[in-house]
Amino acid sequence: MYISNNQYQKNTNISSIFEMVWRNTNISRIEIAKKLDLYRSTITNIISSLIEKDLILEGVVGSSSAKGGRPPISLTINKNFGCIIGIDLQPENYTVVVISVDGSILLSTTAVTPFNDEFRGKSEACFIYAMDKIIESILAPVSELHIPVLGICVCVSGIVDVDKGLIKYSDPFGLIDFPFAETFYSRYGVPCTIENDARCLAWKQFAMQRGDKVEKEDFICVLAKNMEGRKAFDGARRSGIGVGLSIAIKGSLLHGNSYSVGEYVSATWTGDKPSQSGLDENIIKTLFKSEDSYKMWVADLFKTLTIYIPLLAPEKIFIYGQAEEKEPVIKKVIEDDVPQFLRALKRYDCSLVFKPSSPHELAEGAAYKYLQQMFVVMQTDNDSWIKSYDWDAAFKLRERGLKTLQLHV
Numbered sequence: 288m289y290i291s292n293n294q295y296q297k298n299t300n301i302s303s304i305f306e307m308v309w310r311n312t313n314i315s316r317i318e319i320a321k322k323l324d325l326y327r328s329t330i331t332n333i334i335s336s337l338i339e340k341d342l343i344l345e346g347v348v349g350s351s352s353a354k355g356g357r358p359p360i361s362l363t364i365n366k367n368f369g370c371i372i373g374i375d376l377q378p379e380n381y382t383v384v385v386i387s388v389d390g391s392i393l394l395s396t397t398a399v400t401p402f403n404d405e406f407r408g409k410s411e412a413c414f415i416y417a418m419d420k421i422i423e424s425i426l427a428p429v430s431e432l433h434i435p436v437l438g439i440c441v442c443v444s445g446i447v448d449v450d451k452g453l454i455k456y457s458d459p460f461g462l463i464d465f466p467f468a469e470t471f472y473s474r475y476g477v478p479c480t481i482e483n484d485a486r487c488l489a490w491k492q493f494a495m496q497r498g499d500k501v502e503k504e505d506f507i508c509v510l511a512k513n514m515e516g517r518k519a520f521d522g523a524r525r526s527g528i529g530v531g532l533s534i535a536i537k538g539s540l541l542h543g544n545s546y547s548v549g550e551y552v553s554a555t556w557t558g559d560k561p562s563q564s565g566l567d568e569n570i571i572k573t574l575f576k577s578e579d580s581y582k583m584w585v586a587d588l589f590k591t592l593t594i595y596i597p598l599l600a601p602e603k604i605f606i607y608g609q610a611e612e613k614e615p616v617i618k619k620v621i622e623d624d625v626p627q628f629l630r631a632l633k634r635y636d637c638s639l640v641f642k643p644s645s646p647h648e649l650a651e652g653a654a655y656k657y658l659q660q661m662f663v664v665m666q667t668d669n670d671s672w673i674k675s676y677d678w679d680a681a682f683k684l685r686e687r688g689l690k691t692l693q694l695h696v
Contacts (some may be wrong), residue, residue: 300325300333301678308343308362309390310497315359334362340682342388364389367684369437372429372694373654375484375647376441376522377401377458378632381417383425384650385432388658390494393432395647398424398520399507410461413520415470422475422696432553435688437681438478440465440657442487442649444512444529448546452481455546459519476693480657485510485531485549485654488538488607503538504602507595511588511608515575525557527571528584528608530563534599553591564588578616585617586624596631603638607648614641619655 288571321329337343346361366387375382382397401420406412418441427452429436437461445457452468454460471479482490487509496503509532514525531550534541541548552558555565562571564587592604609617621628642648661676686692 289644296677299674301337302662303491304333304337305342305364309364309388309662312363312497313346313361313641314480315361317359319362337632339684341365350428366391367434369688370429370432370434371437371654371657371680372425372439373487373650373652373657374420374439374441375487375649375653376417376443378518381421382647382650383421383656385425385429385645386651386654386658387434388437388661390497390655390658392651393434394648396425396428397646401407408521410520411465414460414462414465418471419474422694426692426694429694430692435685436477436686436692436694437688438480438654438657438660440480440482442482442484442656444484444531446545446547446550447481447486449480449482449484449542452479453482459525461520473696476695480660482653482656483533483549484512484649486533486540486542487649487656488534488605489533489652490656490659491648491652492605493538493659500560504535505537505600506535506601506603506605507592507601508533508535508605508607509588509592511606513575513608513685527562527574530588534601536599537612551591553587554594555587555590573587581613582616582624585620589617589621589628591626593625593628593631596628596635596637599627600635601637603640603641605640607642608644609641611641611643617641618632 303323304319307322308314311318316327316330316334319325319334320327324329335341338345338693342365344363344365344658346363366389368388370385370387370393371385373384377400379400380397382395382399385393385394387393395584401417402413403416443454443457444459445462446455447453448455452466454462454465454467456463457465467481485508488510489506492506492508493503510528512531514527514622517525519525530551532551534548551563554622556563556564560568562568564571564584566587568581570580570583574584575581595601596604606617631637661681682692
């Protein structure tokens with residue numbers, strides 16, 4: 288890594304050090320210099336400025352080495368530097384999670400998604416109304432934290448252009464090419480980003496990779512979300528189970544040039560039905576009434592996932608969204624009807640991991656996604672997306688937040 292005086296390199300160095308301290312609590316300046324292959328003087332200068340900015344705190348003084356010298360001082364992230372709001376927004380309900388920059392959860396809440404009948408049939412107006420009411424509802428509890436808000440990230444179902452902050456397509460909300468970031472940044476006074484719901488699970492998984500010896504895994508997150516009876520903004524009732532994927536390779540998420548990596552169709556899909564598979568519509572409609580229908584859906588899903596194992600060689604496949612009591616059923620279906628999936632796991636040294644369902648996991652993932660924008664390691668497969676976090680803007684935002692709550696509607 289080389290050092291220059293331009294703004295990009297300055298932000299890159301701060302991001303690298305911030306991530307190193309965030310992932311390795313109580314790390315010292317000497318350890319950071321070794322891990323990042325930077326001069327100690329460079330690390331010392333940057334960390335001194337970050338201590339002045341209250342981003343990093345000094346902790347316990349360690350013991351000197353056998354060669355003597357100044358004893359190392361441990362470093363930690365100041366949780367009061369700022370907080371990030373993550374929102375999982377669905378047509379029927381929403382969840383808000385607020386995390387501090389050290390990754391700890393400060394508050395969470397779930398409620399019915401606000402809807403104004405006056406805007407029925409006007410998808411963008413409905414969406415903006417819902418967002419405004421959600422932000423209004425959290426102004427007081429966020430203010431009581433007395434921690435400046437650095438940004439907001441919202442996760443939705445659909446195709447999301449993370450570069451432009453654009454919802455390219457979201458069927459539940461009836462949105463096409465909706466300029467999310469542009470609409471809400473000026474409206475709320477803090478940066479606003481958007482992400483696909485399945486990819487938010489990957490961001491949460493990235494956030495769990497902390498510690499000195501943690502290696503970034505290649506993995507696939509499978510979000511199988513029960514849609515039965517849920518309403519879209521147009522009032523239509525939905526059915527079946529919606530599936531979305533997120534694919535992580537060497538610490539980076541794949542988006543694709545159309546941002547549609549992770550959109551799912553099964554191996555039986557023919558394209559002439561609204562569902563994601565080629566299963567008979569009667570099977571899809573009875574997934575929650577007939578165990579046989581559910582088992583057929585499970586077999587269809589894992590026959591499809593079998594193809595991904597040799598194609599991407601993930602170390603783990605995480606299954607989200609299905610109730611814990613379904614795990615034995617799923618495993619039995621795989622064993623009886625999809626033995627090729629188990630053989631592929633063994634041949635390519637991959638593990639299947641069932642994640643307990645949590646009402647907050649998507650909102651947490653959204654918040655962690657924004658947090659990890661502050662790390663230099665966050666990249667996608669799109670070269671144009673690789674950007675440096677604007678730390679000067681973050682420091683100014685925090686300064687304003689110390690004087691008054693900058694979040695508003």
